[in-house]
Amino acid sequence: MEQADNNQPVTAGTTVCDTRATLRQGLLDEIQGLKRFSNRGLWALSLFLGVSTLAWRNFPFLPRPEKIVASLGPPPTAQIISLVLILYTFSAIILSLCRMMANLRHRSSFCHVGYLGVFYLFYYLADGLADNYWAVFGAGFTILLMESYRIWTFCNDNIGKKNEQLAYLERTGRLPLDDPNDT
Amino acid sequence: MFDRIAGRALIPVGIVVTGFLIVCFVLLYSAIKTVVVKDSIGHANNLAGIILKSTRYAMLKSDRELNSAIVQNISQQKGVEHVRIFSQTGIVAFSSNAAEVNRQVDKKAEGCILCHAKNEPITTLGNMEKARTFKNRLGEDVLAITTPIYNEPECADAACHVHPASQKVLGTLDIGLSQDATLSSLSSIRGEMVLFSLLTLILTTAGVIALLKMIVLQPMRKLQEYTERSESDSQLEHPHNLPYELDKIARSFYFIRNKLAEAEQHTVKTDANLR
Numbered sequence: 001m002e003q004a005d006n007n008q009p010v011t012a013g014t015t016v017c018d019t020r021a022t023l024r025q026g027l028l029d030e031i032q033g034l035k036r037f038s039n040r041g042l043w044a045l046s047l048f049l050g051v052s053t054l055a056w057r058n059f060p061f062l063p064r065p066e067k068i069v070a071s072l073g074p075p076p077t078a079q080i081i082s083l084v085l086i087l088y089t090f091s092a093i094i095l096s097l098c099r100m101m102a103n104l105r106h107r108s109s110f111c112h113v114g115y116l117g118v119f120y121l122f123y124y125l126a127d128g129l130a131d132n133y134w135a136v137f138g139a140g141f142t143i144l145l146m147e148s149y150r151i152w153t154f155c156n157d158n159i160g161k162k163n164e165q166l167a168y169l170e171r172t173g174r175l176p177l178d179d180p181n182d183t
Numbered sequence: 184m185f186d187r188i189a190g191r192a193l194i195p196v197g198i199v200v201t202g203f204l205i206v207c208f209v210l211l212y213s214a215i216k217t218v219v220v221k222d223s224i225g226h227a228n229n230l231a232g233i234i235l236k237s238t239r240y241a242m243l244k245s246d247r248e249l250n251s252a253i254v255q256n257i258s259q260q261k262g263v264e265h266v267r268i269f270s271q272t273g274i275v276a277f278s279s280n281a282a283e284v285n286r287q288v289d290k291k292a293e294g295c296i297l298c299h300a301k302n303e304p305i306t307t308l309g310n311m312e313k314a315r316t317f318k319n320r321l322g323e324d325v326l327a328i329t330t331p332i333y334n335e336p337e338c339a340d341a342a343c344h345v346h347p348a349s350q351k352v353l354g355t356l357d358i359g360l361s362q363d364a365t366l367s368s369l370s371s372i373r374g375e376m377v378l379f380s381l382l383t384l385i386l387t388t389a390g391v392i393a394l395l396k397m398i399v400l401q402p403m404r405k406l407q408e409y410t411e412r413s414e415s416d417s418q419l420e421h422p423h424n425l426p427y428e429l430d431k432i433a434r435s436f437y438f439i440r441n442k443l444a445e446a447e448q449h450t451v452k453t454d455a456n457l458r
Contacts, residue, residue: 078217079214079217082210082213082214085206085210086206086207089202089203089206093199093202093203097199100195128213131216131217132209132210132213134205134209135205135210135213138202138206138209139202139206142198142199142201142202142203142205142206145202146195146198146199146202149194149195150195
């Protein structure tokens with residue numbers, strides 16, 4: 001009985017230390033995750049540059065456009081593709097700006113690479129890739145640069161917050177109360 | 184730079200405006216180029232039609248001298264690179280370059296392959312299909328139109344040289360036009376568009392910077408100076424004419440600073456009384 005009484009404060013102290021260590025580890029994991037996530041935009045940009053290089057070389061692994069057109073039917077005209085490209089660029093930029101304003105964590109970069117690849121492909125089939133290559137490249141670079149900047153600022157802000165929480169945890173042994181403005 | 188308000192506001196604006204302007208510029212230029220090229224192909228087709236109409240009578244009469252003279256005169260016109268008339272078998276019957284006359288042309292050559300790709304040649308082509316572009320020996324861009332010369336009742340019935348009525352195409356006319364004028368127009372349009380795009384970009388960026396400085400940065404600096412100076416002077420009046428949100432912050436700071444000063448004075452008085 002006496003031995004149990006002596007052990008109680010030690011157990012409570014160990015539990016507090018364990019909780020603090022768990023919280024600390026959780027915060028460190030989140031910081032690590034945010035650091036990884038902050039590079040997502042740049043990875044998407046690199047992938048887009050790869051797709052653009054293939055488009056610049058006129059998709060050497062694809063059959064000639066005439067063959068594809070013969071089997072799939074005629075593609076939309078270059079003017080219609082350009083119109084859709086303008087609409088897409090405008091919407092993507094507005095969406096990115098809205099996400100930036102709302103401070104949302106959104107993983108949208110890689111799908112843009114897919115959309116832009118499809119634009120390259122349609123121009124290739126419509127025989128308008130040479131004239132419109134730089135338009136798709138400019139649109140992709142702008143959208144992905146915007147997304148990279150949005151993701152990077154989001155992660156930087158959150159890493160700062162997590163570091164503050166970590167410092168608070170080291171000082172007080174508990175996490176600060178949640179900020180209602182945080183998303 | 185990325186931590187400051189100016190940096191955070193200007194980087195997205197700069198990226199968005201520059202990128203969207205480049206996309207619109209390239210697409211607009213591409214659309215204009217398509218229109219200009221279509222227009223020049225239309226003009227070249229008209230010119231080919233005029234040549235065919237001009238030579239029609241001489242062909243009906245089988246007047247080689249007159250035909251040669253017409254071809255030579257047209258080829259002397261500025262911007263006309265070459266004029267050739269081929270027989271159905273691919274032999275150059277008339278040409279602006281005398282050395283080419285009576286030479287056989289390969290049916291697989293550029294400009295011929297379009298119709299002669301299959302065993303049975305195509306006899307009708309659209310305006311755009313008749314056109315091809317290439318660089319001549321001087322490295323200049325040339326737009327060439329190859330148009331068929333169709334058999335007509337007058338040709339089949341002519342007494343001089345009989346073509347059977349069943350023969351649909353008698354030969355082809357090939358005319359090459361220098362693209363210098365078209366390319367120069369396009370270059371001029373491109374220059375003007377670049378200039379307007381740059382001006383728009385500069386104006387947008389300057390407008391955003393000016394507004395940001397006037398509405399946010401200058402009042403923020405006033406507020407910053409006020410908070411720094413009030414550390415040494417607690418009676419300092421808060422700045423006026425600030426935007427609503429910053430004015431509220433300044434008033435709150437002024438209120439807290441006064442309360443703190445009162446509390447400090449109260450503590451000093453209490454300490455003095457205790458002594």
